[in-house]
Amino acid sequence: MAETCHPEIEVGSSNNMMYTSDVCSISLELSENDPFYQQKKIIDSAALDFGWQKLLHCQGFGVKETLQLNSSLSAESFNIRFEKLLRFARITNLDEVELYFGEDACNSAGIYSVRNEISAHNSILSLIDFSSKTQTEVDCLKALQGVVIGRINEFGAKNEEAFVDKSYRCEKENVLVQWGQSNGVRTKLQIAQIEGFGRGAIASEDLNVGDVALEIPVANIISEEYVFTSYMYPILEKIDGMTSETMLLLWTMREKQNPDSKFKAYFDSLPDKFCTGLSFGVDAIMELDGTLLLDEIMQAKELLREKYEELSPVLSNHPDIFPPELYTWEHYLWACELFYSNSMQIKFPDGKLKTCLIPIAGFLNHSVYPHIVKYGIIDGTTSSLKFPLSRPCRKGEQCYLSYGNYSSSHLITFYGFLPAGDNPYDVIPLDIDVSEIVQDEENAESSWTNHMLRGTWLSNNHGIFHYGLPTPLLNYFRSAHGIVHRSETDLLQNLEVEMEVLENLRSTFEDMMQNLGDADSMDRENVSRGVKLAVEFKDHQRKIVSSILDSCSKGQKLIQEAMSEQQV
Secondary structure (H helix, E strand, O other), X not given: OOOOXXXXXXXXXXXXXXXXXXXXEEEEEOOOOOOOHHHHHOOOXXXXXXXXXXXXXXOOOOOEEEEEEXXXXXXXXXXXXXXXXXXXXXXXXXXXXXXXXXXXXXXXXXXXXXXXXXXXXXXXXXXXXXXXXXXXXXXXXXXXXXXXXXXXXXXXXXXXXXXXXXXXXXXXXXXXXXXXXXXXXXXXXEEEEEOOOEEEEEEOOOEOOOOEEEEEEHHHOEOOHHHHOOOOHHHHOOOOOOOHHHHHHHHHHHHOOOOOOXXXXXXXXXXXXXXXXXXXXXXXXXHOOOOHHHHHHHHHHHHHHHHHHHHHHHHHOOOOOOOHHHOOHHHHHHHHHHHHHHEEEEEOOOOOEXXXXXXXXXXXXXXXXXXXXXXXXXXXXXXXXXXXXXXXXXXXXXXXXXXXXXXXXXXXXXXXOOOOOOOOOOOEEEOOXXXXXXXXXXXXXXXXXXXXXXXXXXXXXXXXXXXXXXXXXXXXXXXXXXXXOOOHHHHHOOHHHHHHHHHHHHHHHHHHHHHHOOOOOOXXXXXXXXXHHHHHHHHHHHHHHHHHHHHHXXXXXXXXXXXXXXXX
């Protein structure tokens, strides 16, 4: 039967699904709006000599991949086609860090990271729509859905029952949940005090992929709309440089003290004091000596102080609206920490992105192995914000959210915790000038302008010319020595350069290790939370730097062996 052409049904900016009389085709496309479009695309084969990840072009892909399904496909043919689409989906879902380390971190199964694997499968799952389909099409889509969900369940079956501190009664938290439910909130989560985490959200029933763990009506979301209808807006809108985010922060500072506030249950549930890096005491700050985190915290606090001092004179002109006792530095810092650690960027039906506080959702803790990775868009049909699961969460398990692809230094500074397990975003940025590097002009747009390192135990390639270190960084240093084309033959002919590249890296990180100093032998059970976080962070930095030094040393031994073989 000749194929009948039908218009493609747009599912998103880069994903679509189309149907013919006997074939169902699902398509994924690399969006031109992707900030790393060129690095992923690699349309020029000469660019592969420039050391870029062997992505779309090298794997035989264009910028769009289509999976054709029909009822006559054998299981083997189906699996082959699905695996090809999945490889494409992994590449299109790579973020900056995964892309930068991708060539050396991708394992034999083609998996880049937990986040990427979950996102890739869910991007395929999001295309499946059973409405207005023939029975044959429905059968094909159900088969595909079953395969995707089965793969997610297999990959995401990491069962970790939460250890609940039953001595903590969660009275304020339960009042907030009851308030939410009386105002249309739907939840399949229970708030509890969890050992090692503080407050968190536990699944009250078995939750599967696609299930909505939490749904919050727009009316229960604290957004700039409440400022625009308040009595302080006519004053704030006349202040030069005043942003809607700052307006909302100032509104929150007063609303917190309002006994008649609609959101009283929410404000009552918040801690009296946050423990982000922004409120670290002197003892914790001193423990961070020699780390980049110290600079990050001090710069952030300085910017906050400058902003507060700019606002204070203006607010003091209206003491009836902005009572001085409510707008002290301490209250301002508390509000800033609230927004840094609890606010979310939400996209509304009009397309506008707004910073919001989401009651109840703030109890969801972050993990590098999250259950919820795609959220933040108001459902225009239900006028609510939904938190659907991207991997299963069983009853009694803590349900995790992904706050974003953040390093531990960022999470400590703005959220006040160090994530458990290996954080693939724990990178050490390198301050180097790429403008001095010799480049092939034809491939200049493929170059990285920022370079970084992370724990080399995360790499799957420790052989010669790789060493567990990121390929873009090694090629940066090779370019500094005039080696533009980097085939294995070229590198073998320049082993002296390889040795120098590793020696320069080792020298840099030996200095960094010296700045970090020796591990502290203090009793960590009897120190403040801030000090404990600072010490644990510094320990982790030593581990990362040590792995880099070890890789450099082992790499130099590999080069020495290769030199000896050449001489023979």
